[in-house]
C-alpha cells in the first residue's frame with residue numbers, strides 16, 4: 022500500500038477507536054493561538070510534575086503521565102516551532118513568541134492511566150492530539166468560499182460605512198478605483214497600482230485594530246508577494262442584478278479580469294488551505310481577544326463581532342454518528358475563550374465571559390440549534406501579571422502587578438469590564454486602559470496560566486477517562 026494511503030488508513034482506525042482527536046485552535050490575528058498552543062504542549066508535558074492542572078481531573082488524580090511530540094500527520098508541513106517559542110519565553114527578560122508567518126503542525130501523544138483499572142491493572146493508554154497553527158490573517162479568507170467576485174464586492178461595500186474610521190483608511194484606494202469602469206479595457210499596471218492602494222488600506226486598518234479584513238494574503242502574502250493573483254480588489258457599487266451584463270463583458274475588461282483573479286485566488290489559494298487544514302475537526306476552541314477589541318473602541322468591536330460570526334459559519338458542527346465520525350467528522354464540542362484574562366483583575370473575569378458571549382451571540386444561537394455543547398470561559402495561556410490588593414484610604418481594592426514591554430514595573434487597576442455589549446456612552450464615560458506586559462519568568466516550573474486546565478478538561482478530558 023502506498024505510504025500516504027497507509028497513513029490515512031492508520032489515522033482512520035485510530036479515530037474510530039476514539040484515540041485520536043483533531044483540535045481546531047481558531048482565532049484572528051494576535052488572538053493568542055501560538056501562546057495557547059505553546060502553553061498546551063508545555064502543560065501536558067509537565068503534567069504530574071510542576072504543571073498546575075487542578076481543573077483537569079486526569080492530572081489532578083495523577084493519571085496523566087505526560088505528552089510527547091511525534092511525527093505529524095503531513096510531513097510536508099513544517100513542525101510547530103515549540104522549541105523556539107519556549108526559548109523566547111525562557112529568555113531574560115522573557116519574550117513573547119514571534120507572530121506566525123506560515124502553517125505548522127503538531128502531533129502530541131498524551132499518555133494516561135484510565136480511571137477504571139482493567140483486570141490486570143496498571144495499563145496505560147494513549148490519546149493522539151493533532152493541532153496546527155497558522156497566521157490569523159489567513160483565516161479571514163475562509164468566508165470567501167461562499168462568494169463569487171460580484172457578491173464579495175458587495176460585502177466589501179457594506180464594510181465601508183461612511184464617516185467611519187475604516188472608510189477613511191481606504192480613501193486613496195476609493196479615489197483610484199473611481200477612475201475605473203467595469204467595461205474599461207484592463208490595464209495591468211493600473212490594476213497593480215490600485216490593488217496596492219487596497220492592500221495599503223487593509224494594512225492601515227489592521228494597524229488601527231480592525232479585524233474583518235479580506236483578502237488575508239494581502240496582509241501576509243508569504244511566497245505570493247508581487248504575484249498577479251494578489252492584484253485584485255472589489256469594485257464598489259456593483260449590484261447582483263447586473264450579473265448577466267457584467268459576465269457578458271469582454272474577457273479583457275476590468276470586471277472580467279478582476280473576477281478571474283478573484284476566482285483564481287479562491288480556487289488555488291483559499292480552497293487548498295481550507296481542504297488541507299480546516300476539515301476533519303473533532304473539537305474546537307475559538308480564542309478571542311475581547312479586551313483588545315474593547316480597548317480599541319466601538320467600530321472595531323462591531324467589526325470583530327461580524328468577522329467572528331462569518332468565520333464560524335465555515336466550520337461543520339453537529340453530533341457525530343460512528344460513520345460520520347470516520348468519514349465526515351464534525352465538531353461535536355466547542356470552547357469559546359476570552360484570552361489574556363490576566364489583563365484584568367480576577368473579579369472581572371465573570372464579566373469578561375458575559376461580554377464574550379454577547380460578542381458571539383449570533384454563532385452561539387446556531388450552535389445551540391445544532392445541539393453542540395459550548396463552554397465559555399476566560400483564560401490566560403501564559404500569565405503576564407500577578408493579582409494584588411492595594412489599600413487606599415482604608416479601602417482594599419484589586420490591582421495587577423506586571424512589567425511592561427519596556428521594562429517598567431507597574432501596579433494598576435485596568436478598569437471595569439462591561440458585562441454586556443457596551444453602548445456608545447461606554448467609550449466616552451470610561452476608557453479601558455492597560456499596557457502590554459512581558460510574560461512572567463518561569464525558570465522554576467511550568468508556564469503560569471489561568472484556567473488553561475479548565476479549557477483542556479472541556480476539550481479532551483472526556484477522552485482521558
Ligand SMILES: Nc1nc2c(ncn2[C@@H]2O[C@H](COP(=O)(O)OP(=O)(O)OP(=O)(O)O)[C@@H](O)[C@H]2O)c(=O)[nH]1
Pocket residue numbers: 048049050051052053054055056057117118119120121122155156157158360361362363364400401402403404405406457458
Ligand atoms: N498578558 C497576556 N498576553 C498574551 C497572552 N497570550 C497572548 N498574549 C499577547 O498577545 C500577543 C499575540 O499572541 P499570539 O499567541 O502570538 O497570537 P496569535 O493568535 O498566534 O497571532 P498570529 O500568529 O499573528 O495570528 C502576544 O505576543 C502577547 O503579547 C496571555 O495569556 N496573557
Ligand SMILES: [Mg+2]
Pocket residue numbers: 054055056119120121154155156157
Ligand atoms: Mg501565532
